[in-house]
Amino acid sequence: MAVIGIDLGSLNSVMATVQRGTVSVVTTELSDRVTPSLVGFTEDRRLMGDHALAQMKSNAKNTCRYFKNILGEVFDASNSHLKKEMELSLNNMAAVSPNNVMGYRVQYRGKEVEFSAERVAAAFLTKLRQVAESSLQKPVSEVVIACPPWCRDANRSALLDAAQIAGLKCLRIISDMAA
Numbered sequence: 001m002a003v004i005g006i007d008l009g010s011l012n013s014v015m016a017t018v019q020r021g022t023v024s025v026v027t028t029e030l031s032d033r034v035t036p037s038l039v040g041f042t043e044d045r046r047l048m049g050d051h052a053l054a055q056m057k058s059n060a061k062n063t064c065r066y067f068k069n070i071l072g073e074v075f076d077a078s079n080s081h082l083k084k085e086m087e088l089s090l091n092n093m094a095a096v097s098p099n100n101v102m103g104y105r106v107q108y109r110g111k112e113v114e115f116s117a118e119r120v121a122a123a124f125l126t127k128l129r130q131v132a133e134s135s136l137q138k139p140v141s142e143v144v145i146a147c148p149p150w151c152r153d154a155n156r157s158a159l160l161d162a163a164q165i166a167g168l169k170c171l172r173i174i175s176d177m178a179a
Contacts, residue, residue: 003142004132006125007176008159010066013037013124015132026132035128039064039120041108048127061092062106067120068147070102072158118158122165129168143168146176 004026007014012034015026025033030050040052040063047055056063069085075095076082082102086093089104096103096114103116125143132140143163147156156173163170 001142002132002136002138002140003144003171004129004136004140005144005146006128007146008068008121008125009037009176010068011037013128015128017132017136026135028131029134035131037065037068037124039067039124041106041113043107044109046108046123048124062108064092064104064106064115064120065089066093067104067117067124070117071121071162072152072154072156073102073117074154075100075102118162118165121159121162125162125166125168129166141167141169142171144172144174145170146174146178149175149177 002017005016014034016023017026018024027033028035028049032050035049036053038049038052038056040047040055040059042055042059042062052063066085066088070082070093073082092104092106094103094105094114095101096105096116101116103114104120105112105114107113129140145159145163147159159173160170
């Protein structure tokens with residue numbers, strides 16, 4: 001079993017592990033060290049990272065961006081932070097059911113579907129886990145995740161939920177300044 005560290009960024013994410021006492025960055029399927037923090041939807045597929053980036057120009061409204069920034073947030077029209085994030089999202093970020101949590105409305109499999117930011121993050125973390133397992137040639141079930149110091153308890157709790165949905169046991173959430 002391998003433990004990976006994930007610096008989950010707003011634009012890009014990086015994974016690393018410790019091998020033989022040294023930190024080693026996990027490369028993607030395209031041999032890159034960074035993965036775009038994007039989840040896209042087509043008529044019949046979910047796309048992550050570089051594949052979501054490739055289709056973003058032609059399918060921007062069905063590409064979820066900046067999901068880390070809204071994890072655990074509940075819609076509040078007076079919240080200037082959420083207003084800014086919604087402007088950056090290319091119009092698909094929205095309050096979703098059942099508790100008015102922030103998420104996305106996308107076209108998927110012929111209908112409009114709502115996904116909470118936690119579900120989008122979980123899909124992305126699942127892909128990162130699969131990439132790490134392929135690169136390291138061993139199962140990955142534990143993770144340490146970096147998040148910004150401004151994260152509140154609700155944001156951290158949502159991040160833990162996303163990791164659990166992705167099949168990852170989060171050993172610790174650390175400040176991205178420490179990562």
